[in-house]
Amino acid sequence: MSIKIGLLGFGTVASGIPFLLKENGEKVLAASRDQLEIAKVLVKDDEEKNRLIAAGNDYNFVTNVDEILNDEEIQIVVELMGRIEPARTFITKALEAGKNVVSANKDLIATHGKELISLAQDKGVAFYYEAAVAGGIPILRTLANSLTSDKVTRILGVLNGTSNFMMTKMVDEGWSYEDALKTAQELGYAESDPTNDVEGIDAAYKAVILSQFGFGATIDFDDVTHKGITNISTDDVAVAQELGYVIKLVGDVREVESGISAEVSPTFLPKNHPLASVNDVMNAVFVESIGIGESMYYGPGAGQKPTATSVLADIIRIARRLSDGNVGKPFNEFRRDLPLANPADVKSNYYFALDTPDEKGKILHLSEIFNSEDISFEQVLQQKANGTTARIVVITHAMSKTQLKAVTEKLEAAEDFTVVNTLKVLSN
Amino acid sequence: MSIKIGLLGFGTVASGIPFLLKENGEKVLAASRDQLEIAKVLVKDDEEKNRLIAAGNDYNFVTNVDEILNDEEIQIVVELMGRIEPARTFITKALEAGKNVVSANKDLIATHGKELISLAQDKGVAFYYEAAVAGGIPILRTLANSLTSDKVTRILGVLNGTSNFMMTKMVDEGWSYEDALKTAQELGYAESDPTNDVEGIDAAYKAVILSQFGFGATIDFDDVTHKGITNISTDDVAVAQELGYVIKLVGDVREVESGISAEVSPTFLPKNHPLASVNDVMNAVFVESIGIGESMYYGPGAGQKPTATSVLADIIRIARRLSDGNVGKPFNEFRRDLPLANPADVKSNYYFALDTPDEKGKILHLSEIFNSEDISFEQVLQQKANGTTARIVVITHAMSKTQLKAVTEKLEAAEDFTVVNTLKVLSN
Numbered sequence: 089m090s091i092k093i094g095l096l097g098f099g100t101v102a103s104g105i106p107f108l109l110k111e112n113g114e115k116v117l118a119a120s121r122d123q124l125e126i127a128k129v130l131v132k133d134d135e136e137k138n139r140l141i142a143a144g145n146d147y148n149f150v151t152n153v154d155e156i157l158n159d160e161e162i163q164i165v166v167e168l169m170g171r172i173e174p175a176r177t178f179i180t181k182a183l184e185a186g187k188n189v190v191s192a193n194k195d196l197i198a199t200h201g202k203e204l205i206s207l208a209q210d211k212g213v214a215f216y217y218e219a220a221v222a223g224g225i226p227i228l229r230t231l232a233n234s235l236t237s238d239k240v241t242r243i244l245g246v247l248n249g250t251s252n253f254m255m256t257k258m259v260d261e262g263w264s265y266e267d268a269l270k271t272a273q274e275l276g277y278a279e280s281d282p283t284n285d286v287e288g289i290d291a292a293y294k295a296v297i298l299s300q301f302g303f304g305a306t307i308d309f310d311d312v313t314h315k316g317i318t319n320i321s322t323d324d325v326a327v328a329q330e331l332g333y334v335i336k337l338v339g340d341v342r343e344v345e346s347g348i349s350a351e352v353s354p355t356f357l358p359k360n361h362p363l364a365s366v367n368d369v370m371n372a373v374f375v376e377s378i379g380i381g382e383s384m385y386y387g388p389g390a391g392q393k394p395t396a397t398s399v400l401a402d403i404i405r406i407a408r409r410l411s412d413g414n415v416g417k418p419f420n421e422f423r424r425d426l427p428l429a430n431p432a433d434v435k436s437n438y439y440f441a442l443d444t445p446d447e448k449g450k451i452l453h454l455s456e457i458f459n460s461e462d463i464s465f466e467q468v469l470q471q472k473a474n475g476t477t478a479r480i481v482v483i484t485h486a487m488s489k490t491q492l493k494a495v496t497e498k499l500e501a502a503e504d505f506t507v508v509n510t511l512k513v514l515s516n
Numbered sequence: 517m518s519i520k521i522g523l524l525g526f527g528t529v530a531s532g533i534p535f536l537l538k539e540n541g542e543k544v545l546a547a548s549r550d551q552l553e554i555a556k557v558l559v560k561d562d563e564e565k566n567r568l569i570a571a572g573n574d575y576n577f578v579t580n581v582d583e584i585l586n587d588e589e590i591q592i593v594v595e596l597m598g599r600i601e602p603a604r605t606f607i608t609k610a611l612e613a614g615k616n617v618v619s620a621n622k623d624l625i626a627t628h629g630k631e632l633i634s635l636a637q638d639k640g641v642a643f644y645y646e647a648a649v650a651g652g653i654p655i656l657r658t659l660a661n662s663l664t665s666d667k668v669t670r671i672l673g674v675l676n677g678t679s680n681f682m683m684t685k686m687v688d689e690g691w692s693y694e695d696a697l698k699t700a701q702e703l704g705y706a707e708s709d710p711t712n713d714v715e716g717i718d719a720a721y722k723a724v725i726l727s728q729f730g731f732g733a734t735i736d737f738d739d740v741t742h743k744g745i746t747n748i749s750t751d752d753v754a755v756a757q758e759l760g761y762v763i764k765l766v767g768d769v770r771e772v773e774s775g776i777s778a779e780v781s782p783t784f785l786p787k788n789h790p791l792a793s794v795n796d797v798m799n800a801v802f803v804e805s806i807g808i809g810e811s812m813y814y815g816p817g818a819g820q821k822p823t824a825t826s827v828l829a830d831i832i833r834i835a836r837r838l839s840d841g842n843v844g845k846p847f848n849e850f851r852r853d854l855p856l857a858n859p860a861d862v863k864s865n866y867y868f869a870l871d872t873p874d875e876k877g878k879i880l881h882l883s884e885i886f887n888s889e890d891i892s893f894e895q896v897l898q899q900k901a902n903g904t905t906a907r908i909v910v911i912t913h914a915m916s917k918t919q920l921k922a923v924t925e926k927l928e929a930a931e932d933f934t935v936v937n938t939l940k941v942l943s944n
Contacts, residue, residue, distance in 0.1 A: 115667060115850065229661060229662050237831075380652035383814060385812075397805075400807075401661075401662050424542070
């Protein structure tokens, strides 16, 4: 008997699934035990349906989701439409109809995952979404299945391929942000509206999901502070290089004494850190834990085949559990009450780039301001004094977010300093 | 009710398990569902027992394995003794007694795994060994659970921490092999007899196991050709650097048209390859596949806590399956008939370092020899001509193992060339 699947959407990722079923059919069948059959595919309208058929796609295309939801033979619904609606409604209805669901929709899972996970539990069906974080990297199942014995203390991730491509060009080739964005758009890595990628929103969605699997925490998207790469200048990149760092957009989820902290921000990474050599559109998740210590999981963060591979791994897992009779287990069973961390408890080193009049005594004044908030310097560089303006660059020792806020306010109030940029620094 | 565990051996790794149970008890209990209890610990003799008790270890130490094998309450036996005997006999008896077994013993699994796996199957019990390959890196479970949907075409791995530490010192600091070995021994990374590490034997054990999980193949240890790092000179390292490579000991398992090929050898890795920045005692497994494309799994290859974390993950998985009533599933279900590859089908680029009299016409003669075997040069460097002897370095285009053998024989027969070294080159 075959296991019948209904696909919602037939875009790039969905069309990667038939490729794997064809090229890897023997292994997939051995693993899933029953033949997997794409029984119906939902498309938008007759126009799309006719176009796909004309292009040689031999599927049972339907334009009304009810044809899938009411089909009792379909046991697995795979949502690959993206965005919030109508995906949210369709998944909800599929779960309510007792169907197992696979999705790659990080936006939806990060913002409405809680209710969908809970509904799946109530209905005793599976709701899996390995592809939602870091595309082809099997990080969620690894956290859920292998790191069960370990206590994760921090997850650092290069989680957005588009911004990582851009930062790689800015770091390795000295390109400006604007040039990097233009090329990313030309290559199809960035959309015409690149906001989600370059502002760290996409990475923040993934940080929400990683905090569930790594820490058992249920945090909201709004609990993840995010800062993008839009104001990284060639000056920032050059000074980072000079000091032995590369700048990347990094998701950072960690547990401190008071609770959990999650943020996405451009970060100075020491050149010898494993994340520092994750380049172009590749992603990586770096895990710090009390048992393993440091481990990293590296691979493509997006793309047709990598994402389809993760989706198909979820489908196979459901098929196996259907035959074992235990399909209702949650994707992630690790859950605990973990409050949001107190900002006074979340400490990092920071980089400050400041402009100041090219006059005597400015570094003294700057030292007084930082000292008044109990922050000490690790490195200070004075650059580009031109008789009028000087650029001062500071790398601080570890300071809390509370200290960061306080010192930033003082610097902004000080008439002789302009804060050009402030970035987190991962210490060596 | 608790799940009772019998430990065979209480060395470094074993004593890491209580650490995790203490520091991560809540998560472990939630995952395993039942409390895990170390009921008995086998030690060698009364002397060791008394020493451990005197050191404050509060376990039920026994000196006769039958006390564990005949204890019907013990459901899981964890073998952490290492070497072949008596581990092989004890595991066999434990499986025969219907106990689930966890082991970290790569030597044993690579050489006698087949019979133990088959016995576990017959008895309907689990036999897991995540820690046997790359210590803390959860690579086996990832291959078995997540890469089910993908077809692996090649696995490249930095699989031996000791030799990687040595190669890192030789590459980054220009140390000689002898100095690197001496320091590795002083730091406790290398044993007084370092053969297994430096000759690639340890890595070859791991390659056997990776070929099972990645390719479904059952190959023998003797099917893995292995070559160590003992004859890598500072000259080899320097010329690699000059040409944009680093040398590491790399396990290489790949499927070619005629079958599977597995070998361990010092390998020129392009500097921008993700494996090239895996340094010191760290391990990494780089997977090429038709779906994900390229992915890498990085972490500590050995050490008390990392290895104990993998062992405990296996124990938790067994505990869960005991409560689900499906404990008898094999660790790796992927199996198929895959012959050993025909050497004519296994192609790589190669580096040759040759000494020749410092006379005219030698590169011409060398070209004739390679050309006669249909091998072309990618790069040729003449170095260190001193009026008497010249060193010629060649990087070839891809050639088969058959061609390698033939050309090496011709070079050795030629009176004017001495083959100083031949190493595999991973092409860019």
